[in-house]
Amino acid sequence: MLRSDQILATVEMIQKEHLDVRTVTMGINLLDCRGDTPTKTGALIMERIADRAGKFVTTCDFVSRKLGVPVVNKRIAITPISFVAGGYSPAEFVILAKALDEAAKAVGVDILGGFSAQVEKGMTDTDQAFLQSLPEALAVTERVCASINIGSSQKGINMDALAMVGHIVKDIAYESRTQNGFGAAKFVVFCNQPGDNPFMAGAIHGVEEAETVLNVGVSGPGVIARALERLIAARQSEGAPLSLDEIAEEIKQTTFRVTRCGELVGRQVSEMLGVSFGAVDLSLAPTPKVGDSVGEILHILGVDAIGAPGSTAIIALLNDAVKKGGIFAAKTVGGLSGAFIPVMEDAVLAEAVGKDELSLEKLEAMTSVCSVGLDMVAIPGSVDGDTIGAIIADEMAVGLINHKTTAVRIIPVPGMEAGDYVDFGGLFGASPVMAVRNVGKSSRFVKWGGRLPAPIHSFKN
Amino acid sequence: MNTQMIISVMSSDRPGIVADVSGAIFALGGDIADLNQSVLRGYLTMILMVNFDRPITPKTIIETIAAVQSSTTLDVMAREISKQPDIEDISLPAKTYIMTARGRNRKGLVHGVSAFCRRHDINILDLATTMADDRYTMVLQLDLSRVSSIVQVREQLMTLREETGLTIMLQHHDLFKVTNEIPF
Known part of the structure; x- marks a missing residue:
């Protein structure tokens, strides 16, 4: 039998430290779901999702109960919709969005991702129609999440698409103005978007993937925070020194355990459903719950304000240690795999915005050493589309040059200004609106269009 | 012979x-x-x-x-x-679970938990208990092979929690294996 202290440590992680499997996401291929009319295509999509995911939620719940580990979210990712809807108009894209919403509801899934397009080099007419459909599609649906990949380290950044996207983000927020622009919380702009990311809102079932694949997202900032507190307290009571490399080691070992749980759950669910197991995404994804925060780890590791000098270095250490601990624990690793700093979804980060400790610029610096990017950032509704486009361009450039995924999920909250408080509830969280400096001063840059060239792949200094 | x-x-x-x-x-x-x-x-x-x-x-x-x-x-x-x-039969059954029960010490705790196991036809494969600062901790390795509904057992555990005042958790043994052992 395992030692009692090992058993009790694992139980403690589940009971008190929010150890859970954050998401099990089923990726479903829709490439062959094409009917004579958009309505028929929608019906075929609904049929496909019902067929593949009919038992998905009950199976996840069964495995969760059997093992005694919570599986928080069950989600679906689909083939980027623009590949399925070639030639459709914006109104016809909205028909598909509604069908996807219905399909997700029918199988009991709260969020479905993949209302997406990939335009990193150029946009087809279909891609343009897709973009134009987004404000309405996200306002009339509840469960559908959208994304777009507008840059890659191989192709550069599509600045024509970027210029459009800045304004589309504003339009999406405006269309959902009665919900404080919530629609924009369901839309992510990517550079180097992975095709096997299980986390929303940016999950897609990449065209490189098999028919049906299960990806798992693990989490556990709370588990790591408590492990670090214990380590620090133990050393203090012994009067013994503690150094950063030992802290990194503790994070690695804790991540190992967390990841192994995700791997176990994912493999059992995929085996029961007869679906191939894709990858474990080794991410530290916070939730608005107290004690489940990445920001809290920064406090524990020595900065008294999130965004104070040292914050970027701590995030770098954390992100790297999470990968090192997780990679050994899982047979296949994919998705985003790193620490997330989604402002509204992390109570401590949100608080730092309210105290004026964390600025957009520092947040951007922190995203250069972790996944995923400027995530769940509420900004004043008055910020213009070109400025939003330029904020996105900066974040895309970070991903482009560093050969990593970066993303922007920014919400220009209609009618709100910096310091006002916006609350979307549930997992989407709440925070004060973050100030944007130098508004309206990037239009000349955004209007160039064309492509921001891909970086050279040598001389990496 | x-x-x-x-x-x-x-x-x-x-x-x-x-x-x-x-x-x-x-x-x-x-x-x-x-x-x-x-x-x-x-x-x-x-x-x-x-x-x-x-x-x-x-x-x-x-x-x-x-x-x-x-x-x-x-x-x-x-x-x-x-x-x-x-x-051939020395490996653990597929339905091996770990139950942990913790709370303030008083008489009859081991009996309460073990009687619960007997009522549900659960065999105790291994059991270790410790007491520190009036806190009693039990770790039981259980065979649930004869249990048809784990959901029902979990529901009944809620009642046991209330009766004994213990914090009781029940998880599959695999979970502890994967979090504490490196496979070879």
Whole structure:
């Protein structure tokens, strides 16, 4: 039998430290779901999702109960919709969005991702129609999440698409103005978007993937925070020194355990459903719950304000240690795999915005050493589309040059200004609106269009 | 004719008990197949399965071990076992779970939890309890092979929690294996 202290440590992680499997996401291929009319295509999509995911939620719940580990979210990712809807108009894209919403509801899934397009080099007419459909599609649906990949380290950044996207983000927020622009919380702009990311809102079932694949997202900032507190307290009571490399080691070992749980759950669910197991995404994804925060780890590791000098270095250490601990624990690793700093979804980060400790610029610096990017950032509704486009361009450039995924999920909250408080509830969280400096001063840059060239792949200094 | 004996020994703990007992068995021509020993608050208990390639009675074994020169009293029991153990069947059942129960110490906690297991036809494979600062902790390894509905057991556990005031968790053994062991 395992030692009692090992058993009790694992139980403690589940009971008190929010150890859970954050998401099990089923990726479903829709490439062959094409009917004579958009309505028929929608019906075929609904049929496909019902067929593949009919038992998905009950199976996840069964495995969760059997093992005694919570599986928080069950989600679906689909083939980027623009590949399925070639030639459709914006109104016809909205028909598909509604069908996807219905399909997700029918199988009991709260969020479905993949209302997406990939335009990193150029946009087809279909891609343009897709973009134009987004404000309405996200306002009339509840469960559908959208994304777009507008840059890659191989192709550069599509600045024509970027210029459009800045304004589309504003339009999406405006269309959902009665919900404080919530629609924009369901839309992510990517550079180097992975095709096997299980986390929303940016999950897609990449065209490189098999028919049906299960990806798992693990989490556990709370588990790591408590492990670090214990380590620090133990050393203090012994009067013994503690150094950063030992802290990194503790994070690695804790991540190992967390990841192994995700791997176990994912493999059992995929085996029961007869679906191939894709990858474990080794991410530290916070939730608005107290004690489940990445920001809290920064406090524990020595900065008294999130965004104070040292914050970027701590995030770098954390992100790297999470990968090192997780990679050994899982047979296949994919998705985003790193620490997330989604402002509204992390109570401590949100608080730092309210105290004026964390600025957009520092947040951007922190995203250069972790996944995923400027995530769940509420900004004043008055910020213009070109400025939003330029904020996105900066974040895309970070991903482009560093050969990593970066993303922007920014919400220009209609009618709100910096310091006002916006609350979307549930997992989407709440925070004060973050100030944007130098508004309206990037239009000349955004209007160039064309492509921001891909970086050279040598001389990496 | 082979004889298989199951032997148990209890004593105050001291260095040399295993050497003394195994020496007596060796002198009788016995071959120790399995041995498990544990020390609890200064008391040692040991259980052994021993093969003899000749007929031997439990009485002979008890007397031989009891005759060992020892500063502590060795309480010995021995019993012949007729059925050959199924060596293939030593792995844990697929429905092995770990239950942990923690709370303020009071009388009857072990009985409350073990009676719950009996009511649900759950076999206790291993059990360790500790007490520190009036906090009682039980860790049980359980075989739920005869349980048809884990959901029902979990529901009933809620009642047990209320009755005993214990914090009780029940998780599959695989979870602890993956979080604490590196596969090889």
